[in-house]
Structure formats: structure tokens, C-alpha cells
Amino acid sequence: MAKVKKIYYCQHCGARYSQWMGQCPSCKKWNTIVEEVVSKRDLKQDVPLHSISPAQAFSLGEINTTQTRRISTGNKELDLVLGGGLVPGSVILLGGEPGIGKSTLMLQTALQIPHKVLYISGEESPEQIAMRASRLGFDNPKLKILPQTHLQKIFPVIEAEKPEILVIDSIQTLYTDHVESAPGSVSQIRETAAELIKLAKQSGIPVFIIGHITKEGYIAGPKVLEHMVDTVLQFEGDRHHQYRILRSLKNRFGSTHEIGIFEMTSKGLETVENPSGVLFREQYDQYSGTAAGVIVEGMRTLIVETQALVSPAVYGTPQRSVTGYDPKRLNMILAVLEKKAGYRLSAQDVFVNIAGGFRITDPGLDLAVAAAILSSVENKVIPPQSAWTGEIGLTGEIRPVSHVEKRIAEAGKNGFEVIYLSAHHKLENQVNDLKIRSLSNISELASLLKR
């Protein structure tokens, strides 16, 4: 019989303790530490793959470093975010809020990929999955569905089926005999993930693991999971919008900051050919408080519609509400507008929203945010043919952005007539049909948007 010992895990950050505490010393959250019973690992029950090749040492000359063989997923956007396809033996965690479409993305990939896929589902019945697959309109005769959550029952199927790719939907539903706590608990997630990672490394089978994200934006359960896997992808978007962004947060085999853009349709997720066209409504109505920001995320250049509403605060404390943009940056911009341009915004409610339900991390959006805010304050419509790109510094200067040529090209391609950017770029006044207007600081922006 395996030895049983008591361990306490913080359900928030995954920190491990030998005794219970009211507050987690690691993440400072209260009442998150929970006792979990963990039995000592029984080695005989360990990952039972007979196809595992024996351990072997290589001299450096024998290792081919120039070409890691990549498996195309059959999905252009997913391949891009993975850094050029799947690496054999890699483990990819796909996180996202419940209902955002993680299972759709994985099922669609499983159907499109020209390889043998074993899809392990603890979330839906095979009937539900089959119905969903027929809606998606793809068919992969090499796809097998296994409705199972018990890891020790999954391994023999893997051995028998010998899949080329494994999908786990989801890690929160899996459990292993080696841990006695409930599925979805920190120790279950950690242990099942560890066993799957071991399987991937020994067999060379790439494994996709779906993980739900909590309201606070964490992969439910431990942060440690993110450290264990090779790649962390996040699927984001607003359930009420049709667009989704697939973002790479960590990638041992490629660059992060890559994004893939999808449109959720009745036939599943479709690639968006010109993302700027959908993120920015071309003939948007002539309202104040809207500005077109030109941003770069990964290798992508995009034009996003930035909306702001500024109105006198009804109650004592003015509200600051922001969707799709960093609230700290918004506060900084508001402070700079107050200090350097004389706008008394501390008594105003300020709402900022990025259209399409996207979250933008590029600070190059600052200028568009500031322009949208001033447009709302002054109730002055910004001509829809104007695009904005620039970072705002604490001193109020408009700072240069990376890849400015790409941004200018994107604005030109999408029919904009003028782009406002940092004077630091020292550019010509005109590129093709696009006028270039340089701004040194926030006061110049303010005088531009004064009524």
C-alpha cells in the first residue's frame, strides 16, 4: 500500500506547505490553502509505454539542431502562434475562459490535422463531440475520441492506439491514482500534468492540454502548470463578439507575442484574412470619442478601434473602466493629460474600450487612447481617415514605436489618409497616399483636438 501524507496547497498560486495557514505567504491571498492527500508514487504504475526507446547519449555532432522537425497542424494561425508548427514531444497548454471556444479550436485542429489524433474528453460525451464535429464540416478518419478521466485507464489506450497527437480536454477533469484529492485540485492538476509531460517526452507524442481560466485570469489551479509545460497559449475574446485571439504567452520552441486571429462562425473558427478590416469598422459613424490605433502584436500589424467616453462623475469617486487595455496605462495617460495639457479629468468618469473584445498589450496604442479621450472631452469628431500610433511617456512626450514602417504600410493599405506618430521618427511628410503628421508631445495633440 502506498504511503499517505498530508500536504497543503495554495489553490491560487500552487505553493506547497507542510501545514495550514490562513494567508498564503507566497501570493498573500487569504483562505486559499487547502489540505490535499497525496500518496507516494507507486513506480510500477508509472507511465507504461513499451514503445519508449531506451535512454541514449548523443555527441553534439549527432544532434541536428538546425531543423527541429515540425508538424503542421493544418491551421495557419495555430502554426504561426506555435512558432511554425508542433514540435514532437512538446506539451502545449491551451488556456482560456470557459465557453470561449477552446474545445472548438482543439476539435477543429484534431479534424484538420492529417495525423492520428486521440482526443480525450472529460467534458463532453462522444455524441456531443460527434455532433459538434459534423457542424464543423471536417472529417479526419484517423481521429479517435476517448471519453475518460482516469489517467491510468487512458495510458493503455494510448499504448494500443499509438496516436501521433494527443488532446486532453480538460486537465481539470483528469485524475490519477497517485493523488487522492479531487479532480481539479492543485495536486491532481500538477500530478496528472507531470505524468502527461513524461509521456510526451518519452514517446515524442505532442500533447495539447486544455486548461480553464478562472475569473481572475489564472489557469484554474496552479500557476506551476505554466512552468511545467513547453508552451502556453491563451485563447481570448469576448463571448459576445465573434472574434478570438490566440496568444502565445510562453514558448520554448519559438517567440512569444505571436497572435492568431479567428472568427467564430456557425462552422467553427475561421481564419481572418485582413484583421484590420474587422477590428476597425471602415465607415464608422461620425461620433466623438473614437480613434483608430495602429498596433503591432507579434508579427501582426493591426488597426483597432479605440473608444472613450468621458463624463462628469455622478458620485464622489470618479469611475475608471477599461476593457482590452492596461488600466495602469490608462491612469498614467489621464495623469499626463491633467498635468501636461491642463485637462481636469480627476473629476470625470472615464471609460475606455477596445472594439472587438480584444486585449491589446502594445503601448503604441497610447496615442489612440489619448486621442479618443480628448475627442470625447471636447466632443469633437476625429476624421475617420486618421490613424494614430505612439507611446506616451510620463513627461508627456510622444515616444517612437517599433516597426513604424509596418504600421504606416498597414494604415495605407486600409485606406487611411493621415497617420499621427512621434516626431522622433523624423519621417517624410508623405508615404504614397498617406500623410505623415509628427507630434512631439501631448500638448500638440491637445491643440489638434481643441474645439
Ligand SMILES: [Zn+2]
Ligand atoms: Zn498562494
